[in-house]
Amino acid sequence: MNENPYQPINAEIVDIVEESPTIKTFVIVPENKFKFETGQFVELTLPGEGEAPFTPSSSPKQTDRMDISIMKAGRVTGLLHECRKGQKVGIRGPYGKGYPIDSFAGKEVLIVGGGVGLAPIRSLFLTLVDRIQDFKSVVCRFGARAPEDLIYKESLFGEWPKLDGVDMKLTVDTGGNGWSGNVGVVTTIVKADDVSVKNAVAVICGPPIMMKFATKQALEYGFRPEDIYLSMEKNMSCGIGKCGHCMLGKYYVCKDGPVFTYEQIRKYPKIWE
Amino acid sequence: MKNLKPLFDAIAEEMTLYVPTRLGEYYSFSRYDPSDATEAVFNNIRVSAPVKEFLFPMREVASTFGGQAPSEQKIKPFAVFGLKNCDLRGIKVLDCVFAEAEFLDPSYVARRDKMFIISGDCFDPAETCFCNMVGGRPFADEGFDLNLSKVKGGFLVQAGSDRGSRFVKENGRMFSDVPSGAAAERDENRKQAQGRLDEINAEYLLDNPINEIVEDCYDSPLFEEEAAGCVECQGCTRVCPTCHCFYLYDTKQKDYFGKMKMWDSCMRCDYATVAGGQNPHKILGDRSRHRLMHKFVYFLERYGIEMCVGCGRCVEGCAGGSEVRQLLKKLNEELKGKKQAKAAR
Numbered sequence: 001m002n003e004n005p006y007q008p009i010n011a012e013i014v015d016i017v018e019e020s021p022t023i024k025t026f027v028i029v030p031e032n033k034f035k036f037e038t039g040q041f042v043e044l045t046l047p048g049e050g051e052a053p054f055t056p057s058s059s060p061k062q063t064d065r066m067d068i069s070i071m072k073a074g075r076v077t078g079l080l081h082e083c084r085k086g087q088k089v090g091i092r093g094p095y096g097k098g099y100p101i102d103s104f105a106g107k108e109v110l111i112v113g114g115g116v117g118l119a120p121i122r123s124l125f126l127t128l129v130d131r132i133q134d135f136k137s138v139v140c141r142f143g144a145r146a147p148e149d150l151i152y153k154e155s156l157f158g159e160w161p162k163l164d165g166v167d168m169k170l171t172v173d174t175g176g177n178g179w180s181g182n183v184g185v186v187t188t189i190v191k192a193d194d195v196s197v198k199n200a201v202a203v204i205c206g207p208p209i210m211m212k213f214a215t216k217q218a219l220e221y222g223f224r225p226e227d228i229y230l231s232m233e234k235n236m237s238c239g240i241g242k243c244g245h246c247m248l249g250k251y252y253v254c255k256d257g258p259v260f261t262y263e264q265i266r267k268y269p270k271i272w273e
Numbered sequence: 274m275k276n277l278k279p280l281f282d283a284i285a286e287e288m289t290l291y292v293p294t295r296l297g298e299y300y301s302f303s304r305y306d307p308s309d310a311t312e313a314v315f316n317n318i319r320v321s322a323p324v325k326e327f328l329f330p331m332r333e334v335a336s337t338f339g340g341q342a343p344s345e346q347k348i349k350p351f352a353v354f355g356l357k358n359c360d361l362r363g364i365k366v367l368d369c370v371f372a373e374a375e376f377l378d379p380s381y382v383a384r385r386d387k388m389f390i391i392s393g394d395c396f397d398p399a400e401t402c403f404c405n406m407v408g409g410r411p412f413a414d415e416g417f418d419l420n421l422s423k424v425k426g427g428f429l430v431q432a433g434s435d436r437g438s439r440f441v442k443e444n445g446r447m448f449s450d451v452p453s454g455a456a457a458e459r460d461e462n463r464k465q466a467q468g469r470l471d472e473i474n475a476e477y478l479l480d481n482p483i484n485e486i487v488e489d490c491y492d493s494p495l496f497e498e499e500a501a502g503c504v505e506c507q508g509c510t511r512v513c514p515t516c517h518c519f520y521l522y523d524t525k526q527k528d529y530f531g532k533m534k535m536w537d538s539c540m541r542c543d544y545a546t547v548a549g550g551q552n553p554h555k556i557l558g559d560r561s562r563h564r565l566m567h568k569f570v571y572f573l574e575r576y577g578i579e580m581c582v583g584c585g586r587c588v589e590g591c592a593g594g595s596e597v598r599q600l601l602k603k604l605n606e607e608l609k610g611k612k613q614a615k616a617a618r
């Protein structure tokens with residue numbers, strides 16, 4: 001581990017994929033091999049401009065390069081969207097606790113994702129399918145605002161749904177553009193019998209409003225709060241539980257999360273704000 | 274020891290020494306100049322500026338990136354005189370955060386390592402002091418290299434570390450044996466200061482532990498009401514010896530990029546706002562609630578000590594006339610009411 005936790009390592013953007021009108025995936029090659037666990041995040045520095053937290057969307061197996069899908073949402077992400085191949089960047093991390101994959105063994109894994117929330121989910125998904133025999137099934141329910149907002153289209157409409165042990169359904173809030181699939185928010189495609197809740201976990205990642213309702217639905221379906229895994233979004237700055245910005249109750253989202261069970265955080269008010 | 278000057282001079286020979294100087298009714302820190310004839314001051318209470326400035330500067334370079342970065346600045350030994358027990362307890366809080374084994378903050382640890390601490394007993398607590406309400410006392414048992422207690426005709430000096438003992442040994446000529454009765458006098462002075470604190474804070478006596486009061490009154494409208502006078506100057510968090518929030522920002526220098534670390538404040542409106550625009554602390558009352566929850570509940574749960582040392586700087590420094598003791602007292606009454614209502618049922 002780097003002695004100075006505020007020191008990024010050098011990296012370079014080697015490829016950029018336009019996923020949607022607001023989301024691009026940046027393929028980043030760090031100067032040294034970079035290990036992380038799925039669900040952990042990194043701080044990506046655009047030198048001289050700023051830094052922002054992102055969860056890599058690639059498989060942790062791949063340590064020589066990582067994919068980071070970024071939605072244009074603020075100042076730093078706006079500047080990143082203007083970057084071209086060859087741009088030098090910095091990476092700090094990995095930080096926090098990711099998904100406890102081993103504890104999912106033998107269970108059905110329901111993954112509910114929305115919008116850019118598919119970024120951490122892609123990393124999780126790739127990790128799960130890599131050892132798919134360890135899980136009873138992987139049930140994916142993904143949504144986006146409109147067909148053009150779905151990211152990783154090639155995988156979503158190509159290889160992923162065909163994989164053994166994977167059950168995948170997609171939806172969009174508003175149809176159009178020749179969309180023939182389900183129209184409605186993501187909770188409209190999550191059904192009570194998608195998994196047997198007694199032996200399943202739910203992983204939810206997306207915009208706060210979607211997470212709020214997907215969590216509510218999971219509870220109604222009988223999921224225990226400790227079996228619902230949430231990827232919380234807060235203003236993570238230092239990444240090491242010191243600067244204070246990402247506090248969620250007593251937790252530092254950067255250090256104790258970003259993945260929490262609903263049980264851990266349910267007692268705190270305004271978790272979805 | 275009779276006078277402070279020989280002590281100051283001896284320390285200043287070895288390292289930079291900061292001492293309290295009077296600033297009207299307050300104190301501020303100045304660099305000690307041995308040639309300066311001004312009288313050495315033994316402050317009755319803590320200096321107005323928080324001691325964190327010495328360990329966690331308002332702004333510093335956290336890391337550099339690319340190009341020709343300047344070589345790291347070497348931290349030299351320095352000493353601070355006139356710290357009080359509340360200051361030492363404040364340093365303990367900062368140690369929990371910045372010297373946490375998992376992620377050491379390198380510049381904090383370097384400064385902490387080089388800091389020589391000379392504390393002193395409080396002998397005349399101010400109206401704003403309330404260390405006694407948060408488990409503190411107006412004198413220190415630990416956390417110093419040397420501690421001074423004022424007695425008739427001089428000072429009683431106690432070493433609290435190896436470094437302190439070594440200093441006493443090496444500078445034996447300035448110390449004499451403890452005169453009979455001096456220790457008893459010190460104990461009496463300490464008792465008096467404690468008694469004074471009890472008087473000052475008599476009107477704020479609480480019926481429950483503070484963490485319980487704050488946590489159980491989480492939904493209280495008092496946070497919002499008490500914040501009504503707040504002008505969002507963030508002064509309370511700046512002068513607080515334990516507030517340690519900071520933000521990292523990136524700069525372009527001529528030959529390199531720098532990542533800066535600068536004090537931030539949870540009272541700032543966009544403190545917790547994320548890129549998407551969500552803000553869990555939109556309303557001022559939310560922020561003042563979070564500040565108290567962090568101080569009295571969350572920090573305690575995480576590190577086992579409270580994050581308030583009762584130094585009263587936030588009371589002294591508040592531009593809006595807010596008073597944390599008053600808020601705690603009101604929350605206490607609210608909780609008392611709740612408990613009584615529950616018992617009646």
